[in-house]
Amino acid sequence: MSTELFVQYLFAGITYGSIYAIVAIGFNIIYNTTGIINFAQGEFVMLGGMIAISLLSFLPLPAAIALAVLLTMIIGALIEIIFIRWLKNPSVLRMIIITIGISILTREAAVHIWGENIRALPYFVGNEITTIGIMGARISPQVLWVVGVCGVMVAVLHLFFRTTSVGREMRACAANRLATILCGINPRNMVTFSFVLSAGMGALAGCVMSPITYSQYDMGTGLAIKGFTVAILGGLGNSGGAVAAGLLLGIIEAFSVSVVPLAFQDAIAITILLLILFVRPHGIFGSGEAARLKAF
Amino acid sequence: MKGIVSKVVMGAAALGLLLAPAAWAENIKVGAILAATGPMSFLGGPETRTLEMLVAETNAKGGINGNQVELILKDSTGNPEKAVSFAKQLIEEDKVVVIIGPSSSGETMQIKKIAEDGKTPLLSCAAAEVIVDPVASYVFKTPQKDSDAVKMIYKEMNKLGLANIAILVDNTGFGKAGQEQLVKIAPEFNIKVAENEVYDKAANDLSAVVAKIKANKEVQAVVNWSVVPAQSIVAKNIRQMGWDVPIFQSHGFGNIKFVEAAGAAADGIIFPASRLLIASDLPDGHPQKALLVKYKKDYEDKYKENVSAFGGYAYDAFVIFEAAVKKAGSTDRDKVRAAIEQLKGLPSATGIFTFSEKDHNGLTMDAFQMMTVKGGKFVAYPAK
Numbered sequence: 001m002s003t004e005l006f007v008q009y010l011f012a013g014i015t016y017g018s019i020y021a022i023v024a025i026g027f028n029i030i031y032n033t034t035g036i037i038n039f040a041q042g043e044f045v046m047l048g049g050m051i052a053i054s055l056l057s058f059l060p061l062p063a064a065i066a067l068a069v070l071l072t073m074i075i076g077a078l079i080e081i082i083f084i085r086w087l088k089n090p091s092v093l094r095m096i097i098i099t100i101g102i103s104i105l106t107r108e109a110a111v112h113i114w115g116e117n118i119r120a121l122p123y124f125v126g127n128e129i130t131t132i133g134i135m136g137a138r139i140s141p142q143v144l145w146v147v148g149v150c151g152v153m154v155a156v157l158h159l160f161f162r163t164t165s166v167g168r169e170m171r172a173c174a175a176n177r178l179a180t181i182l183c184g185i186n187p188r189n190m191v192t193f194s195f196v197l198s199a200g201m202g203a204l205a206g207c208v209m210s211p212i213t214y215s216q217y218d219m220g221t222g223l224a225i226k227g228f229t230v231a232i233l234g235g236l237g238n239s240g241g242a243v244a245a246g247l248l249l250g251i252i253e254a255f256s257v258s259v260v261p262l263a264f265q266d267a268i269a270i271t272i273l274l275l276i277l278f279v280r281p282h283g284i285f286g287s288g289e290a291a292r293l294k295a296f
Numbered sequence: 297m298k299g300i301v302s303k304v305v306m307g308a309a310a311l312g313l314l315l316a317p318a319a320w321a322e323n324i325k326v327g328a329i330l331a332a333t334g335p336m337s338f339l340g341g342p343e344t345r346t347l348e349m350l351v352a353e354t355n356a357k358g359g360i361n362g363n364q365v366e367l368i369l370k371d372s373t374g375n376p377e378k379a380v381s382f383a384k385q386l387i388e389e390d391k392v393v394v395i396i397g398p399s400s401s402g403e404t405m406q407i408k409k410i411a412e413d414g415k416t417p418l419l420s421c422a423a424a425e426v427i428v429d430p431v432a433s434y435v436f437k438t439p440q441k442d443s444d445a446v447k448m449i450y451k452e453m454n455k456l457g458l459a460n461i462a463i464l465v466d467n468t469g470f471g472k473a474g475q476e477q478l479v480k481i482a483p484e485f486n487i488k489v490a491e492n493e494v495y496d497k498a499a500n501d502l503s504a505v506v507a508k509i510k511a512n513k514e515v516q517a518v519v520n521w522s523v524v525p526a527q528s529i530v531a532k533n534i535r536q537m538g539w540d541v542p543i544f545q546s547h548g549f550g551n552i553k554f555v556e557a558a559g560a561a562a563d564g565i566i567f568p569a570s571r572l573l574i575a576s577d578l579p580d581g582h583p584q585k586a587l588l589v590k591y592k593k594d595y596e597d598k599y600k601e602n603v604s605a606f607g608g609y610a611y612d613a614f615v616i617f618e619a620a621v622k623k624a625g626s627t628d629r630d631k632v633r634a635a636i637e638q639l640k641g642l643p644s645a646t647g648i649f650t651f652s653e654k655d656h657n658g659l660t661m662d663a664f665q666m667m668t669v670k671g672g673k674f675v676a677y678p679a680k
Binding site for chain 1: 333334335337338341467493494495496498500501502503504505507508510511525528529532535536537538539553557558559560561562
């Protein structure tokens with residue numbers, strides 16, 4: 001394989017990988033504070049892209065994206081307040097069914113608002129045929145936007161959880177809910193906040209990837225499956241693991257094209273998911289002990 | 297008093313029930329199974345809207361042979377299982393005269409036998425050749441033949457001196473059928489298939505596979521045969537890699553939305569398609585011109601969206617149904633079926649249909665026109 005082709009595959013893999021990682025981190029944030037998997041995570045990505053495209057007719061691109069992220073965060077908060085907050089000690093199964101319901105509801109609402117057509121934000125720099133050369137390979141500048149924004153998001157999130165008091169409270173809530181209450185922190189607010197945070201991240205990812213992948217009302221499900229695979233692969237609740245696992249899966253998918261027909265690309269992701277669930281159910285980077293301590 | 301009122305109301309309701317079926321009995325029932333929503337909605341959406349428009353127009357003019365047309369629309373969402381149950385329902389419960397649709401080749405193949413067993417003419421809006429080859433007596437289709445599209449593309453390649461090609465198809469029924477024809481017909485035109493790949497219909501980035509094809513230095517042209525939005529991603533990924541290879545696409549590219557999605561990357565894509573897309577550029581006196589211009593204007597005024605070749609396939613199905621019912625002078629399914637086979641030289645949106653016992657598509661290569669994209673618009677190829 002030539003260097004050029006190698007770099008080309010690598011970039012393709014990193015592009016898919018960063019998107020998977022962001023969706024997986026969204027899963028993790030909510031999983032950490034509530035112990036549930038929010039299957040509507042992919043819908044936040046869809047909403048971000050779709051709202052930004054609609055706003056673009058009145059606002060310049062950066063403002064449209066910012067407002068779309070903000071609106072999606074509000075939607076995330078509303079979803080939590082309306083559907084989840086008032087439940088007293090719901091079972092895991094019940095919560096999962098609720099989030100699947102929310103996912104279907106959001107999708108149906110989206111098809112009524114935006115219709116079934118594909119839409120896209122314009123390229124942030126250049127247009128569909130602009131290319132830049134890196135080590136002999138040629139890629140769209142938007143790829144750098146996707147990778148860059150995802151990288152910054154992960155870094156900011158890390159700082160947020162380590163250094164801010166809200167971030168620490170959320171981590172405390174994840175570690176021991178009862179002790180958190182005893183310390184005077186309201187875990188219900190933390191749960192709402194975790195929905196807001198993962199909605200905002202999903203929405204921003206949805207905006208930067210829209211020029212490359214398009215936005216469509218039903219794009220959320222496919223992303224949620226890939227993101228879930230990555231979250232499991234990296235160890236549920238482990239955000240660093242999600243980044244590593246996301247990139248790993250993306251790169252494996254990209255390079256798989258050179259050995260097996262493209263049609264098998266998705267089969268590879270599912271095979272990996274199944275293998276991990278059989279062999280290391282707590283993920284490659286997760287610890288088995290931590291997984292056992294969770295109520296899940 | 298109250299008792300009397302309720303008795304009168306009940307009585308009136310009962311009378312209404314008795315009268316209602318009598319008033320509807322004269323209606324000609326047409327079933328349509330189209331993917332109005334869901335992943336195939338870029339096919340079923342324009343098809344549904346076209347049918348609604350045509351039925352309203354026909355009824356306003358007094359219907360067919362003095363009878364109103366009743367359209368029973370079923371949204372399959374592109375799901376073959378739903379298409380199967382709708383087909384049974386339309387044939388057995390609604391007792392429709394004909395079924396228009398389904399939108400996709402996969403769905404059509406699933407209900408081919410049901411239409412055949414239920415002795416109900418099926419006018420499919422899906423493209424794959426296997427729908428009418430081998431001929432099933434009740435199954436017809438309106439889009440052009442895949443093999444004709446392939447021949448149009450290969451003829452153009454011969455002219456341009458392109459001999460080694462890469463084939464990329466989507467994993468829908470249309471894509472698979474196209475791949476088969478592309479591989480089968482290639483030797484006739486001395487064309488060698490150097491790469492042959494299938495991509496997922498929901499794919500959102502295909503740069504890896506494009507990189508693989510690009511690495512094969514033999515490849516002189518790419519045939520991107522698809523009917524889903526992912527085909528625009530292929531075009532974008534090719535151009536983003538700075539690869540200026542000629543791109544050929546199928547008649548499945550005939551929706552301006554795919555051009556918008558590919559943006560600047562769509563420029564120069566060469567593909568065979570229905571003349572509907574360039575209606576106003578046709579020479580005056582072309583047998584299809586008047587009806588194409590009218591259909592395009594009516595549709596675009598009514599729905600505020602560009603007409604697509606896919607809506608045209610539903611237009612054809614309705615025109616064929618109307619002509620057959622008029623010719624048969626009856627709504628008997630068998631008589632209508634026989635009448636379709638006798639239709640000759642019927643101009644419609646996709647082409648001029650001439651059916652026979654052996655030909656249930658009724659179109660020739662002439663129904664195609666080579667086109668390209670210039671400045672975000674469809675124009676005749678070679679561009680002037």
